[in-house]
Every structure is written in C-alpha cells, then in structure tokens.
Amino acid sequence: MxxxxxxxxxxxxxxxxxxxxxxxxxxxxxxxxxxxxxxxxxxxxxxxxxxxxxxxxxxxxxxxxxxxxxxxxxxxxxxxxxxxxxxAGAAAPPAARPVRHARPQVARLLERLPGTAAIVTDAAYGVVAWNPAARALLGDDLARHTTNLARRRFLGAGRTYETSSTREFGSIAVARLRRAAERYPQDPQLALLLEELHAGSAEFRRIWQTHPVHAPGHRAKTLDHPELGRLRLNCDVLLVPEDDQEVVLITGAPGSRSARVLESLAVAATPVARETT
Missing domain, CATH: 1.10.260.40 (lambda repressor-like DNA-binding domains)
Incomplete structure (x- = not known):
C-alpha cells in the first residue's frame, strides 16, 4: 500500500x-x-x-x-x-452502480452544437444532461431530472411521440438495459426500474425474452411533433466509455425544414446545457 x-x-x-x-x-x-x-x-x-x-x-x-x-x-x-x-493496494471491483451525472466537459460540449438537439444518457437510459434545443424538442420534463427514455418508451412516462423508429427503439432500449443489468447487478435503482418495466409493459417482457443485441450508431427517423409538425431527423450516438454513457446528437439534413426548426429552437432557448447531479 x-x-x-x-x-x-x-x-x-x-x-x-x-x-x-x-x-x-x-x-x-x-x-x-x-x-x-x-x-x-x-x-x-x-x-x-x-x-x-x-x-x-x-x-x-x-x-x-x-x-x-x-x-x-x-x-x-x-x-x-x-x-x-x-x-491502496487493492483490486478495483466493478462499479456498483451506473454513473448518473455527466462530466462537466461533456455537458459543456452540448452548448457548442448549433442547430443540434443533444442529450446524454446513462447506462440505464436516464437523461443526465441536455441542451435547450433538446428540452424544447423532447419536452420540459427533462428539467425534472427524472426522465428515463426506457420508461418513456414502454410506460408512456413523460412526453411521447410517434416516430418511424418507435418499434426499433424498443429493442435498442432493452438491449442496453440487459447490458446494464449484467454490469450493475447490485444497483437498487436499476433493479427498481427493471421491476417497473416488467410489471407495466407486456411488450417489454416480450422483447426482454428475445435477448436483443444492438450497437450504437446512426439512425434516421421521422418524428411527429405536436407543435412542430413532422420532422425528419438524424440521430447519431457518441460513446463516453469511461462512464458507460452515450451522447445522442439529433440533427436535420442541411438546408431542410427540420434543420431550420432545430436551429430556431436553439436560438429561442437559453443557451445553457443542463445536467443532473
């Protein structure tokens, strides 16, 4: 030692x-x-x-x-x-729980992305940081620091939208939650989330039994927003492997109406990224 x-x-x-x-x-x-x-x-x-x-x-x-x-x-x-x-001369065991706060430098990065709605999600799909454009696009419930995209997808918790990738995201979310359950078997918060999803969603239970596998990358989707109308968006995922987190970047094709809408959201919103602690 x-x-x-x-x-x-x-x-x-x-x-x-x-x-x-x-x-x-x-x-x-x-x-x-x-x-x-x-x-x-x-x-x-x-x-x-x-x-x-x-x-x-x-x-x-x-x-x-x-x-x-x-x-x-x-x-x-x-x-x-x-x-x-x-x-201390000891072997570090696996982390007992997911990292549930964004690194300050990652949260600050979200501020410097014009025309982009961006969020950071933890290993259990909790939203731990976001920029104003993301809050305007995805809903004010982000500000309550309790938004979980898997809970939103399967239980309708928070603001939900119809998208062209709704079914696909179900498999993506379950695959990530299965990985989290393997990495953090002693985390009570994750255990409670999985119990809630199993109890409240037959679709979640069905997908869980299929053991889906998913690699983060690029996805294109169409989102029917209640105020902004139909948006054609690109979603790109960057990994923060040290924290088992993902940065999700949501953009529109250059020159498209969707891109102009995202730019207007960024201009109208307060340019400060938010993060949980």
Whole structure:
C-alpha cells in the first residue's frame, strides 16, 4: 500500500470538490478550498477520526468497501476510482452502480452544437444532461431530472411521440438495459426500474425474452411533433466509455425544414446545457 501517495491523493481530491457540486450548503466562506474532512467522512459513512488518519498516512489498509465509499463521496470518475484502489493496494471491483451525472466537459460540449438537439444518457437510459434545443424538442420534463427514455418508451412516462423508429427503439432500449443489468447487478435503482418495466409493459417482457443485441450508431427517423409538425431527423450516438454513457446528437439534413426548426429552437432557448447531479 502506497500510504503517503494515498493520503496525498485523498487530500487533493477533497480540495478539488466544492460543497455546491455535491448539494451541500456552502455557508460561510471557507478558509481552504474544497470539502471539509468531516463532510467527506459523513458522505462516506465513516468516522471522522478514521478518515483523518487516512489523510495523514496513519490509517490501516482500507477495505474495498471503504474505498468504494470514498470514491462515491469524492465523486471520482472510473479511472480515478481505479487509481484510488491501486494506491491502496487493492483490486478495483466493478462499479456498483451506473454513473448518473455527466462530466462537466461533456455537458459543456452540448452548448457548442448549433442547430443540434443533444442529450446524454446513462447506462440505464436516464437523461443526465441536455441542451435547450433538446428540452424544447423532447419536452420540459427533462428539467425534472427524472426522465428515463426506457420508461418513456414502454410506460408512456413523460412526453411521447410517434416516430418511424418507435418499434426499433424498443429493442435498442432493452438491449442496453440487459447490458446494464449484467454490469450493475447490485444497483437498487436499476433493479427498481427493471421491476417497473416488467410489471407495466407486456411488450417489454416480450422483447426482454428475445435477448436483443444492438450497437450504437446512426439512425434516421421521422418524428411527429405536436407543435412542430413532422420532422425528419438524424440521430447519431457518441460513446463516453469511461462512464458507460452515450451522447445522442439529433440533427436535420442541411438546408431542410427540420434543420431550420432545430436551429430556431436553439436560438429561442437559453443557451445553457443542463445536467443532473
């Protein structure tokens, strides 16, 4: 175990994380940047004394369970989590749950896509970031931070549309959810979603039994929008493999009416990408 390096890494990651980023009140100005040791200990469900000893290179070798709790408390990305385990001399087990927030640099990317509606989805098809054009196109329920495209597709939760690829997306969604179930078998939120879909949709149950396989890529679809009319759209998917997420880019053919509609949505909306935390 690289005790000194582990202590330094914990201090650095704590200093890089603000109270606002994890939903804590900032309160009075802080003498030093980042979270307090007490806040990290509380987030990781461990004693303050134990965490302080780790930061001072005086603590015992932390168990994988403790390391996983620290990775969650410090909002470590998958590569950072693996590095934490390496410093502690332990093998990093698979992540217990999907990453349910978009990296800031990915969320900012959505702001710089003129004429494009863009969203980021996690491994279970939860929408974790979007730009204003996507919200205008796909519905204001995005702003509630609870939109899940699989739930919307099979249970009619949120704003739904008739598209030329509705049936195809059913198989795509089930294939991705099956992969997620294999990767995150202990995630209670995913288990609850799958239970809800199995209970509420005979179509979902039928497709689940077929074990569909799908590779992300390009899809063209026609969308019948209640206010904007019929739109012919291109959907391209970019992968964020470190977080098991997908960036979905929705565009119209250059010069087409659909492209002009998307451009007008982007101009009319506030140019700030949103993300969940």
């Amino acid at each position: 690289a005790r000194q390096e582990l202590a330094r890494y914990l201090r650095e990651r704590r200093a890089a994380l603000s109270a606002r980023e994890i939903g804590l009140p900032e309160g009075a100005p802080r003498r030093t940047p980042g979270l307090r040791r007490e806040e990290v200990a509380e987030l990781a469900h461990m004693s303050v004394d134990y965490y302080v000893r780790l930061e001072q290179a005086r603590g015992p070798r932390p168990s994988p369970r403790v390391l996983d709790a620290l990775a969650g408390a410090l909002r470590l990305e998958p590569a950072e989590r693996s590095h934490l385990f390496q410093l």
